[in-house]
Amino acid sequence: xxxxxxHVIALSMILFSIGVxxxxxxxxxxxxxxxxxLMLNAVNLALVGxxxxxxxxxxxxxxxxxxxxxxAEVAVGLAIIIALYRNRQTVNIDEINLxxx
Amino acid sequence: xxxxxFFTSADLFGIAPEIILTxxxxxxxxxxxxxxxxxxxxxxxxxxxxxxxxxxxxxxxxDEQILFGGMLxxxxxxxxxxxxxxxxxxxxxxxxxxxxxxxxxxxxGEYPALILFAIIGMxxxxxxxxxxxVFLGLELLSLSLYILVGFLRHDxxxxxxxxxxxxxxxxxxxxxxxxxxxxxxxxGTTNYNGIVTAITNNTILSDTYLxxxxxxxxxxxxxxxxxxxxxxxxxxxxxxAPTTVTGFLCTAPKAAGFGALIILxxxxxxxxxxxxxxxxxxxxxxxxxxxxxxxxxxxNVKRMxxxxxxxxxGFLIMGILVLNETSISAVLFYLVVYSVVNxxxxxxxxxxxQEERGLNLKDYRGLAAQHPWLSAAMTIxxxxxxxxxxxxxxxxxxxxxxxxxxxxxxxxxIIAVLNxxxxxxxxLRLVVNMYMQKEESTLILSYKMLAIxxxxxxxxxxxxxxxxxxxxxxxxxxxASTVA
Numbered sequence: 044x045x046x047x048x049x050h051v052i053a054l055s056m057i058l059f060s061i062g063v064x065x066x067x068x069x070x071x072x073x074x075x076x077x078x079x080x081l082m083l084n085a086v087n088l089a090l091v092g093x094x095x096x097x098x099x100x101x102x103x104x105x106x107x108x109x110x111x112x113x114x115a116e117v118a119v120g121l122a123i124i125i126a127l128y129r130n131r132q133t134v135n136i137d138e139i140n141l142x143x144x
Numbered sequence: 145x146x147x148x149x150f151f152t153s154a155d156l157f158g159i160a161p162e163i164i165l166t167x168x169x170x171x172x173x174x175x176x177x178x179x180x181x182x183x184x185x186x187x188x189x190x191x192x193x194x195x196x197x198x199x200x201x202x203x204x205x206x207d208e209q210i211l212f213g214g215m216l217x218x219x220x221x222x223x224x225x226x227x228x229x230x231x232x233x234x235x236x237x238x239x240x241x242x243x244x245x246x247x248x249x250x251x252x253g254e255y256p257a258l259i260l261f262a263i264i265g266m267x268x269x270x271x272x273x274x275x276x277x278v279f280l281g282l283e284l285l286s287l288s289l290y291i292l293v294g295f296l297r298h299d300x301x302x303x304x305x306x307x308x309x310x311x312x313x314x315x316x317x318x319x320x321x322x323x324x325x326x327x328x329x330x331x332g333t334t335n336y337n338g339i340v341t342a343i344t345n346n347t348i349l350s351d352t353y354l355x356x357x358x359x360x361x362x363x364x365x366x367x368x369x370x371x372x373x374x375x376x377x378x379x380x381x382x383x384x385a386p387t388t389v390t391g392f393l394c395t396a397p398k399a400a401g402f403g404a405l406i407i408l409x410x411x412x413x414x415x416x417x418x419x420x421x422x423x424x425x426x427x428x429x430x431x432x433x434x435x436x437x438x439x440x441x442x443x444n445v446k447r448m449x450x451x452x453x454x455x456x457x458g459f460l461i462m463g464i465l466v467l468n469e470t471s472i473s474a475v476l477f478y479l480v481v482y483s484v485v486n487x488x489x490x491x492x493x494x495x496x497x498q499e500e501r502g503l504n505l506k507d508y509r510g511l512a513a514q515h516p517w518l519s520a521a522m523t524i525x526x527x528x529x530x531x532x533x534x535x536x537x538x539x540x541x542x543x544x545x546x547x548x549x550x551x552x553x554x555x556x557x558i559i560a561v562l563n564x565x566x567x568x569x570x571x572l573r574l575v576v577n578m579y580m581q582k583e584e585s586t587l588i589l590s591y592k593m594l595a596i597x598x599x600x601x602x603x604x605x606x607x608x609x610x611x612x613x614x615x616x617x618x619x620x621x622x623x624a625s626t627v628a
Contacts, residue, residue, distance in 0.1 A: 052329070052353075059322055066315050075311055082318035086325050093329035096349075102328060105276055109321060112283050116317075119287055120310050123294045127303040136311075139304050142380045 051092030058085035072124050072134040076117070083113045151212055158211040158218050161197035161226060162264050168193025169260035176253025187237050190256035194230050194237075194263075201226040208626065210273070214335055217273040224476060224623035225270040225403045229263045232396040232483055235602075239491040240388040241592045246497075247386060249296050259392065262288040266400035270407065275324040275334040275361075278404050282320065282368065285397055286313050293385040293393065305384025312367065312377040320364025326357030336412040343415050358413060358420065369401035371461065372431040375454045379438075382450035387497055390446060391490030394453040395483035402460055402479065406472055409464060410627055417467060424465035425556060432458030432563045439570050444503050445493050448570055449486065452529060455567060456482055459560060462544055466551045469621075469628035474543035476620040481528065481540040481609065488602040489525040492518055495591040502587055505574060509581035515589060518596070519578045521603040526571040528606045531564050536609035 058081060065078025087106045094102025128134055156163070172190050180186060201223055208219040237256055244255065265284030272278040290313060294306020328334050330353035331342040341347075348354050363374065370378040382390045409417050435455030442448040456478075463475035495518070496502040496511075512519040528537035541564065548557050609616060 055325075059318070062318065063315075066311070072307060072311065076314070079311070079314045079318055082315075083321065086318065086321040089322065089325040089329065093325065093332075096329075097332045099332070101334060102325075105325075105328070105334065108276060108280065112279075112317070115283075115287055116310075116314055119290050120314065123290065123303070123306045123310050126294060126297040127307050130298065130300050130303055136307075139307065141301055141304055142383050 048092055048096045052089055055085045055089035055092065058082075058088065070135050070137050072127075072136055072139075075136070076120055076124070080113060080117070083109055154209070155211045158209055158216065160200045160203075162267055164197045164200060165193055165260050165264050165267075168196075169257040169264075172253050172257045172260070176257075180253075184241070186253045187241065187256055190260060191234055191237055193260065194234050198227060198230045201230070214337060215274045215277050216268075216271045218271060219626040220623045221403075221407075221627045222267075222271045224619065225399065226267050228399055228480060228483065229266045229396055232392065232399070232487065233259055233263045235484070235487045235491075235598060236388060236392045236396075238598050239391065239487065239494065239595050241595060242590070243386065243388045243494050244295070246590060247296055248298065255292070255295065258288040258292050262292070262392075262396065266396060269400045270403040272404065272407070273336045273411070275327060275336075275412075278408070279321065279324060281400075282404075283317065285400065286317065286368070289313075289389075289393060289397065292389045293381055295386055295389065301384035302386060303384075305381040308377055309381045309385075316364050316367030316374070319360045319367070323357045323360030323362070323364055326353045326360065328357075330354035330357055336408075339412040340414065343413070354416075358416075361408070362420075362423070365401055365405050366427065369398050369405075369457050370454050371427050371457055372434045372454065375431070375435070375457075378454055379442075379447045379450040382453075383444060383446045387446065387490055387494035390450075391487045391494070394450065394490075395486050398453070398457060398460075399479045399483060402457075402464070402475060405464055406467070406475065407627065410467060410472070421465055424461055425553070428458050428461040428465060429556060429559050430458070431455065431461060432560060436563045436566045436570075440566065442570070443505050445505060445508075445574065446503055448505070448574075449489060449493075452567065452570070453482075453486065455563060456529075458563075459541065459544055462548050462553070462556060462560065465553065465556070466547050468547070468551070469624050470550065471544070471547035472628055473617070473620040473624035474540070474547045476623055477613070477616060478540040478544055480616065480620070481536045481606070484602050485525045485528045485537065485606060488599050489522065489529070491591075491595055491599050492522050492525075495589045495595070496587050498588065498590075505577055507587055508574060508577045508585070510583045510585040511578045511587060514585050514587070518589065518599070521599050522578065523575050524603040524606055526575055528610075530568045530571040532568075534607065534610040536606045536613065539610055539613045 062078045062082030062085060066075050069075050087109055090102040090106050124134055168190060172186055175186050210217055236259060262285050265281045268281030269278055272281060290310045293309045294302055296302035330348050331339040366374040385393060432455045435451050435458055439448050439451035460475055460478060463471040501507055528535035531537045531541040545557050545560060
């Protein structure tokens with residue numbers, strides 16, 4: 044059975060929206076980061092779906108690049124979060140507001 | 145395996161500047177690892193690499209070259225941007241001497257290396273002829289900037305802005321990528337030429353995908369170049385980042401973002417650009433107005449310059465709204481003037497910055513008595529940002545406004561002119577603080593001789609360009625003619 048393209052894209056859009064809502068409403072920096080990863084994986088799903096629809100490998104190659112980026116971003120992101128935690132003992136973004144004036 | 149089927153020597157020559165910069169960045173990191181004790185040597189190696197890359201970039205100019213099977217396009221437009229990035233990089237390195245030590249961090253080789261990596265990313269962005277390459281360039285740039293913004297890892301403000309920039313930057317990347325995926329789905333290819341063909345032959349899979357795709361790509365770019373309503377990160381990030389990084393952050397990535405946006409809408413989406421003009425109109429009007437009004441109430445110099453740079457992005461979007469040869473060359477001229485002036489202004493701010501002091505507008509009271517030359521340079525920068533004749537800022541604004549008027553966007557230009565008038569208030573407030581207040585300034589400026597020489601050169605250049613802009617105008621017109 045072949046899953047129709049529309050279903051794949053709809054699922055990908057739902058996952059993407061969940062990711063966006065997570066970024067907007069969660070307060071823990073790590074959870075926000077996980078939501079961003081969810082957004083990137085929704086993108087991967089859409090790319091793979093389109094790639095299969097067009098029978099071309101372009102989309103799949105793109106997926107590899109996105110995965111590489113996601114890994115690099117986690118490395119940099121966790122380093123920044125740890126540096127912050129060492130100084131402030133919190134990763135709640137509501138408490139990270141020294142610059143509000 | 146025969147590698148010649150994947151790329152030829154012409155491809156490698158084409159990306160020679162990127163290769164040189166990569167090698168330089170890695171050597172800089174190696175020197176750091178070998179504990180080369182004098183930070184000057186590391187900066188010198190980085191500057192040498194930038195010079196070499198610039199020399200190679202000028203060699204590749206001339207006719208349009210298509211590299212790596214249509215992935216990259218080299219033309220005068222991309223070479224123009226290469227030079228802009230290299231100049232910004234060199235100025236940033238010059239102005240950064242001694243700044244990190246002053247802020248209590250050891251001078252590290254990572255700092256110039258990350259700036260070099262960011263420059264490579266930006267070069268890829270304006271050479272790209274494929275959404276994948278834009279994405280890779282954008283991310284190479286962003287990842288380097290996240291680290292640079294949070295570079296002072298014992299400083300809470302730097303940590304905080306690093307985290308904010310990371311979270312919002314990665315969020316924007318998500319939008320950009322989903323836009324790229326939907327565009328790929330609509331057109332069946334990520335290559336710009338392929339997208340144009342698909343749109344003109346009307347072989348688009350679904351207009352909804354294309355429309356959503358372009359919209360999401362635009363949101364991604366709007367985050368990166370800080371357009372209202374996606375600008376909320378910029379004041380906090382600009383304030384907390386090390387000041388020399390702020391200078392880099394508000395100039396080079398903006399230039400790269402606008403360059404990539406011009407190529408995207410002028411090449412890939414050229415046939416449907418007219419459908420997006422209303423959106424650009426609204427983005428432009430909102431960005432310049434909200435940026436300016438927020439700048440009025442700031443007391444921190446870095447925050448004020450941050451909002452001022454938001455409003456400048458609003459002016460620049462006018463050029464993408466019009467999108468013809470005149471407007472593109474006006475955008476290029478504007479980017480050059482805006483970039484070097486901001487770098488100069490941030491260089492002076494970074495010299496004045498001390499523990500707990502030197503960032504508030506009040507701290508600049510009476511500075512002109514102690515440092516007449518630096519205050520004069522700062523005045524020229526502020527006048528240039530405000531667009532006073534006879535500074536280069538006036539020529540830049542005039543070019544952009546007249547390009548918009550000639551296409552009938554009179555309403556938008558009126559809004560822009562009103563905004564320019566508002567902006568004079570906050571730019572001159574700094575000048576008034578320096579000159580008109582009789583208090584004794586207690587700021588102790590710390591700077592290196594070379595940095596001051598370059599601040600002076602920028603100031604003189606802004607006046608010269610304001611009076612005889614012909615030479616730069618010729619260059620930008622030539623660069624714009626290759627894409628328009």
